[in-house]
Amino acid sequence: MADAVVLEGAESTSDLLHLMPPLAAAGPTVRYVYGGLERILLNEPDEIRQVVSDPRREFPALGVLQRVLGQGLLAADDLDIWAPHRSVIQRGFSPRQVTAYAQRIEAVTRRLVESWSPGRQVSVRDEMSEWSLDNVGDSVFGDDFTTFRDAIRDQFRRTIHQTLAAMADIEAGTPKPGAEERLEQTISELEETVRHIVGRRQNGIVSARGLIDGMIEASQDGDPRYADPFIRDEVITMMFAGYDTLAVTASLSLFLLYTHPPVLKRVRSEAAEARATGIPVERYMKDLPYIRAVIHETLRLYPSIPFYHRPALEDRRIDGEWVKKGTILTASAWVTQRNPDYFPDPLTFDPDRWSTERRAAVVRNSYFPFGQGVRNCVGTHFSMLALAIVVAEVASTVNLIFEDEQPAVQANPTMHVANAMMATVGH
Secondary structure: OOOOEEOOOOOOHHHHHHHOHHHHHHOOEEEEEEOOEEEEEEOOHHHHHHHHOOOOOOOOOHHHHHHHHOOOOOOOOOHHHHHHHHHHHHHHOOHHHHHHHHHHHHHHHHHHHHOOOOOOEEEHHHHHHHHHHHHHHHHHHOOHHHHOHHHHHHHHHHHHHHHHHHHHHHHHOOOOOOHHHHHHHHHHHHHHHHHHHHHHHHOOOOOOOOHHHHHHHHHOOOOHHHOOOHHHHHHHHHHHHHHHHHHHHHHHHHHHHHOOHHHHHHHHHHHHHHHHHOOOHHHHHHHOHHHHHHHHHHHHHOOOOOOEEEEOOOOEEEOOEEEOOOOEEEEOHHHHOOOOOOOOOOOOOOHHHHOHHHHOOOOOOOOOEOEOHHHOOOOHHHHHHHHHHHHHHHHHHOEEEEOOOOOOEEEOOOEEEOOOOEEEEEO
């Protein structure tokens, strides 16, 4: 490998969004310096998969993430804990439960769209944040979400913002004094809310189930794997992992849809046919292929996790050279999914690249918006279904005229929308 590239002006993870893609043309592996550390960017999909799919967890900001999520699915470094926890969460995403979620997602989406009167200006970013909060909160907390909505919204927003900011600062080599102390206070408030909801539901105050109820039932069997803080860790993890990322992808999907009229026309046609033929909403993700392609193309251009920075967990050979244990390896969905070697004309929004005919040409392991391997996102089906419902419902009901021609995004370290995404509701 050649000498390390110094990324001039790389002061934050967001700076990597424009500094990293050119490195894809420099070879299968590229040494670069960021955050005061020499790292290796991996550009070969098979090498990327080895890093992203490794079930072991170890990276510089893991300590901060575990203070928030404990041994929840996203942060667990004990695989003997992670595996049984995942099995409980997966049961909460069973086909029967997802059907119930779909009907509730549809109701939330219709209430939102009905509030958009013609001529009104809306921040699509903020509206999708509220939509995502309602859907993810409802799926996690069941009917208790409505009662505690304001507290959950405030506490999770602060938790997510403070955690991601602290993680991004650690990756950049610029940790901020006092950041962890502020985070501790926010976590304490959040834990109290979760304890209160768990207590209510343990006492039988339940009508609409959420993921939390499956966790409570598992904890009551006496299995030590589901003892405290199992419920606390997984409840916070599900909200942390789902709320913000779903909102961002929904915002970007709608922006790309309405700024590409031919795509919007096809989405409206497919959604109208679904309604005319009585396709139930729980089958939208499976039975509406063009809407599904719109979501995949959005995730290709704007993956929720743009960069994975992982230390090599043992000495290994990469690109014909030995890499020492501890060397930071970067696998980037942002770089790989915009690499013209894998996606021709990569900056063009082209949902048809996910058609049956063309998808077969996509290079294996070059698309990984939900991670890879056994630790891929447990809520993938829920997220894709929610996105399919909001795209179909909004496209069928209203016209949105966006003020900006391009979305403004940041990586902090997950993908974020940097502007309000203002749009006028058309007639």
